[in-house]
Amino acid sequence: RADPDVRDSRGLAALHLACARGQAAALDLLIKASADVEVVSRDAWRMRPLHVAARFAASGVGAGGVRALLAAAANPEATRADGQTARQLATPGSRIHRELAAAEGRWAAATGPRPQRPALVYVAKAGRRERLYELLKLRTDPNSVDESGATALHVACLRGDDAMVGALLQAGASANRAVRDRLGARPLHCAAQTASQRCVQLLLAAHAKPALPDRTRRL
Secondary structure (H helix, E strand, O other): OOOOEEEEEOOEEHHHHHHHHOOOOHHHHHHHOOOOOOOOOOOOOOOOHHHHHHOOOOOOOHHHHHHHHHOOOOOOOOOOOOOHHHHHHOOOOHHHHHHHHHHHHHHHHHOOOOOOHHHHHHHHOOOOHHHHHHHHHOOOOOOOOOOOOOEEEHHHHOOOOOHHHHHHHOOOOOOOOOOOOOOOOOHHHHHHHHOOHHHHHHHHHHHOOEEEEEEEOOO
């Protein structure tokens, strides 16, 4: 249960280091553990993992790592402190440069489904409201799930955090979705378990169905 977004003394997260040092397996593991692919370094450069992967292409995770970050919904239009995007940091004409140029085109078009970001669930678990709001502004799918099949709404209800619950519902989170595990709890089950009256009220106002059972037939 280590924090996948923990930083070192220089303000770099594990994702930054994995991208810079060519640790593709670590990058994959961190993404699966819901690490925030939009995490910003706490130094003068204010770099995201995608910037690091593009800047240190020769010694880093290469085109495969860039594709993995893009598949995890890293924003190719994000800039570092000097205003440069990841594409501008890549070698012109390289495979990484072409991948990032294409990704920028797709991102600018803003077509298709909203990107899945498991980090949305993690920041809800950690109670990081401001980061949750930022991820929702980045077109993150509010029904993104973590490796256990839970959504941010489930964990926000378990925390009894009505502010996060309200923001997620307003962004389109499903009030009736079941966790993809053996219990299949729904947000209303989670809010009732926490005895959060305000969360229950918000869910019912968003058309949560109290007659829907979990997988153990409990209401």
